[in-house]
Amino acid sequence: MASRSLPRTIVHLGVVFNRKGRVLMIRRASEEVASDGSKLHWAFPGGKQEAGESGPDCVEREVLEETGLLVSARLEIGRRRDRQRGIRIVYWLCDAVLPNPIRRPSPREVSGVYWVTSEQVRSLVTTALNRQLESLFKRVESVNHARTAGRAL
Numbered sequence: 001m002a003s004r005s006l007p008r009t010i011v012h013l014g015v016v017f018n019r020k021g022r023v024l025m026i027r028r029a030s031e032e033v034a035s036d037g038s039k040l041h042w043a044f045p046g047g048k049q050e051a052g053e054s055g056p057d058c059v060e061r062e063v064l065e066e067t068g069l070l071v072s073a074r075l076e077i078g079r080r081r082d083r084q085r086g087i088r089i090v091y092w093l094c095d096a097v098l099p100n101p102i103r104r105p106s107p108r109e110v111s112g113v114y115w116v117t118s119e120q121v122r123s124l125v126t127t128a129l130n131r132q133l134e135s136l137f138k139r140v141e142s143v144n145h146a147r148t149a150g151r152a153l
Contacts, residue, residue: 013090015094027110029111075092119141
């Protein structure tokens with residue numbers, strides 16, 4: 001029986017929405033290359049889990065480092081595995097504790113921090129969104145559409 005190898009690295013990514021339903025994204029200071037060879041310029045803020053650190057603590061720390069925003073991890077949205085790189089990626093729905101950044105992001109890691117629509121996320125990321133994340137985006141889009149339609153009346 002073949003043994004299943006465990007990921008060497010766990011990466012926690014924060015999915016943060018503002019009051020307008022826009023999603024927090026970062027533009028990387030230097031591109032990374034995905035396992036399929038595509039270039040990764042845009043990402044949800046997040047990073048590698050350190051020894052002894054919980055998932056929520058990791059994503060809160062990484063979002064603060066990369067965006068300057070203080071967030072609270074509310075709910076694990078989903079997971080996916082990149083077997084070629086030995087990475088497990090965990091998506092977290094996070095709430096912004098404060099509306100504005102409390103510090104500047106690291107320019108070595110991040111060239112910009114942006115609030116984008118979920119439609120824009122789909123065009124910015126070069127890898128497929130996981131099923132749970134796609135479902136969340138559709139629900140947010142539905143709420144935003146209803147909110148916009150209500151104002152038009």
